[in-house]
Amino acid sequence: MSNEMKRRIFLKRSLAAGSVGVAAATGLLAPQQVLAAWNKAAFESKELSGALDALLGSSDVSESADIKVKAPDIAENGAVVPITVDASIDGVESIAIIASNNPVPLVANFVMGPGATGFVSTRIKMGKTGDVVGVVKAGGKLYSAKKEVKVTIGGCGG
Amino acid sequence: MAKSIKIRAKEKGGVTTVKALMTHPMETGGRKDKKTGKTIPAHFIQEVVCKHKGNTVMMAEWSGGVSKNPYISFKFSGAAKGDDIELGWTDNTGKSDSMTSKIK
Numbered sequence: 001m002s003n004e005m006k007r008r009i010f011l012k013r014s015l016a017a018g019s020v021g022v023a024a025a026t027g028l029l030a031p032q033q034v035l036a037a038w039n040k041a042a043f044e045s046k047e048l049s050g051a052l053d054a055l056l057g058s059s060d061v062s063e064s065a066d067i068k069v070k071a072p073d074i075a076e077n078g079a080v081v082p083i084t085v086d087a088s089i090d091g092v093e094s095i096a097i098i099a100s101n102n103p104v105p106l107v108a109n110f111v112m113g114p115g116a117t118g119f120v121s122t123r124i125k126m127g128k129t130g131d132v133v134g135v136v137k138a139g140g141k142l143y144s145a146k147k148e149v150k151v152t153i154g155g156c157g158g
Numbered sequence: 159m160a161k162s163i164k165i166r167a168k169e170k171g172g173v174t175t176v177k178a179l180m181t182h183p184m185e186t187g188g189r190k191d192k193k194t195g196k197t198i199p200a201h202f203i204q205e206v207v208c209k210h211k212g213n214t215v216m217m218a219e220w221s222g223g224v225s226k227n228p229y230i231s232f233k234f235s236g237a238a239k240g241d242d243i244e245l246g247w248t249d250n251t252g253k254s255d256s257m258t259s260k261i262k
Contacts, residue, residue: 037177038204038250043221048247080225103188107223110232113215119230122218125223127188 043106048098048133055096056137063132064089064143067118069134071147078126078151085134085145087118093137095120100146101130126151159216163257167243172262174237174248176208176216178245179229202250203228209244230244237261 012019042055049059085095089141095111095118118136126132131146167174180203187200188262202222208215215234230231237243246256 043255
């Protein structure tokens, strides 16, 4: 179990026990941000490398053939783009899904518990044509794979 | 609050595949109302936690970039048929919901 995971479980428990004040006093929670587990810096970062730095502590990513990002070649509706990341790497700790041309590139980060395999599937929004990048953290290192998706109607604007 | 989660979990050969659908508007906060021109406030799920026997098997952090009425699927090992699986979400307004289902 990674340290990140332990911290989250600790946060959950301290919240459940109603000792939010204690956690806040120890500096774990910012006063207005009860949901401190959510990585605000990473999810508000407009830059890909900044988001990775904030989320995973590094933006040093190497491409890997062991990761498959499944996505349509052409997405007619950018509001719903099915994405599957399948990593055949042992000891996957987390999988991040990034739409590189979105206003906020980091779409989702899945933290896998012990026993979970390197597989996630979800649906994301894409503002315009761009690469969908799957960043997999395994054994403390970052690996990635990408796939270009052409978007005909963007799904982020109004 | 009406149940906003549908969850299915199936065990096969030691690996459990979990599929879940949540009902949520997933507003990014960047969209404008076409009639009034006002920005629609952000309203999206920030955190999804899935537990099996009290252990977190998967925890997801999301931005508003996940589609409306989100779908997720993932796999994990170590569960048996008939075990309870719990999935819950929390959004940026502090609302939350959870649902427990049996692994088939």
